Amino acid sequence: MNYPEFLRTAMVAAHREAGKGHVADYIPALAGAVPDAFGMALATVDGELHGVGNWKEPFSIQSISKLFSLALVLAEGGNALWTRVGREPSGTPFNSLVQLEAERGIPRNPFINAGAVVVTDRLQTLTGDASRSVLGFLRAESGNPGISIDPAVAASEAAHGHRNAALAHFIASHGNLDNTVAVVLEEYFAHCSISASCGDLALAGRFLASHGVRADGTRMLSSTEAKRVNAVLLTCGTYDAAGEFAYRVGLPAKSGVGGGVLAILPGRAALCAWSPALDRAGNSVGAVAAIEAFTTATGLSIF
Numbered sequence: 001m002n003y004p005e006f007l008r009t010a011m012v013a014a015h016r017e018a019g020k021g022h023v024a025d026y027i028p029a030l031a032g033a034v035p036d037a038f039g040m041a042l043a044t045v046d047g048e049l050h051g052v053g054n055w056k057e058p059f060s061i062q063s064i065s066k067l068f069s070l071a072l073v074l075a076e077g078g079n080a081l082w083t084r085v086g087r088e089p090s091g092t093p094f095n096s097l098v099q100l101e102a103e104r105g106i107p108r109n110p111f112i113n114a115g116a117v118v119v120t121d122r123l124q125t126l127t128g129d130a131s132r133s134v135l136g137f138l139r140a141e142s143g144n145p146g147i148s149i150d151p152a153v154a155a156s157e158a159a160h161g162h163r164n165a166a167l168a169h170f171i172a173s174h175g176n177l178d179n180t181v182a183v184v185l186e187e188y189f190a191h192c193s194i195s196a197s198c199g200d201l202a203l204a205g206r207f208l209a210s211h212g213v214r215a216d217g218t219r220m221l222s223s224t225e226a227k228r229v230n231a232v233l234l235t236c237g238t239y240d241a242a243g244e245f246a247y248r249v250g251l252p253a254k255s256g257v258g259g260g261v262l263a264i265l266p267g268r269a270a271l272c273a274w275s276p277a278l279d280r281a282g283n284s285v286g287a288v289a290a291i292e293a294f295t296t297a298t299g300l301s302i303f
C-alpha cells in the first residue's frame, strides 16, 4: 500500500475543511492554537512510519490520553474497573453532568470526562502516579523521551476546571473514588496536558492495532481486551458524535479538544491527524475530514 500517497490525498481533503469550527477556548491555554494547522501520521504494525504536514509538531493531546489511561488500568488491574464505569455511548457532551445523578455516580463510559476521572482514580491506586504512567507509556512506545506534560496547560485546566471538579465531587459522593478529589483532578489534568505529535501518538496507539502487543514485543493486553478497547473507542471515543464518526470513517478512534484524533486500523496501523478547530461536539473538523478521506481512498476501515 502506498501510504505516503494516501496521506497526501487525506491532507488535500483536510485543507478544504481545516479551520472551520473553533479552537477550544474554555481552557484558556489552548485558545492561541492556530485553527487550521494540520498534521497526520501513520505507524504500521510492521514498523513503517509516514507523515504529512506538521506531523512532528507537539500539541495538547487532551482526551486522547483517556485511551492510554484506560489501557494501562486494564493491563494492571484487569476487569475490576467495569463495576465502576459503564461501556455505553452517552449521547451527551463529553463534560456533561446530567447522567451521573440518575446513574448513581457510575459514569456511562471511560471516554467522557466523568468516566476518565474514575479511570484516573483507579490508575492512581494501581501505580501511585497516574499521569507519570501515561507519560512513561507514551515515551516508551514512541521512543521519544522529549514528550512532556505542559504545566501551563495543566494550570489553566485546573483554574477553569469547575465542571470537572463538579463531576469528581459528585462521583466521590457516591463512593466511586478511592483517592481524594484533589489528587484525582491533578492527575487527570496532568495527563490531559501532555504535549505530543501526530507521529508520537500514532506510534503510541499502535499496540491497539497489534492486538495488544507493545513496541518492544511484550504483550500489554490480551487480544480480547484490545478488541474490547477498540469496540469502546468505536462507540464512545468521539462523544455524542460517535455514530456520525463511525458512519463517515468506520474506525475506532479517540479525539481530544487539542484537535487530535487517533484512529486504529486493527491488524494494520494507527493513524493520528491533528487540526485545532473543533466542531460542536469537540472533534477536530480537519482531522476527521482527513481520516475520512484516508479510509475512503484506501478502502481500509473495519467495515
Ligand code: GLN
Residues within 6 Å of the ligand: 061, 062, 063, 064, 094, 095, 113, 157, 164, 189, 192, 255, 256, 257, 258, 282
Ligand atoms: N481536559 C479536557 C477536559 O477535561 C479534555 C476534554 C476533551 O479533550 N474532550 O475538559
